[in-house]
Amino acid sequence: MAIRKTSSVKGEENPWQALADAIIIQAVKDYRNRARMIKRIRGRLKRARKMTPSELTFQAQRLQRYEEEQVAARRFFCSRWFGTLSDLDGYDLIDRLQKEAM
Numbered sequence: 708m709a710i711r712k713t714s715s716v717k718g719e720e721n722p723w724q725a726l727a728d729a730i731i732i733q734a735v736k737d738y739r740n741r742a743r744m745i746k747r748i749r750g751r752l753k754r755a756r757k758m759t760p761s762e763l764t765f766q767a768q769r770l771q772r773y774e775e776e777q778v779a780a781r782r783f784f785c786s787r788w789f790g791t792l793s794d795l796d797g798y799d800l801i802d803r804l805q806k807e808a809m
Contacts, residue, residue, distance in 0.1 A: 742808035
């Protein structure tokens, strides 16, 4: 069985760095998607006149789950693990992502 070099993310020569970059890129994409969903759900809850009580409960539960996942993402961006994977400042990244979401 021959071992051959696999192509990595965006021409990255170091596959471990490519993996680290992919982890961070996915975390940022997930953060943005959850931020959009939180915004949508909050909008639905503001216009909740036509919703049944069970629909309101369901939307409130979804909102809580997305917000809890955002808290976990913020912890990741401020963690040592994030610092190991990247040279980025996690706090600065969170600030930028929150400004984007507004």
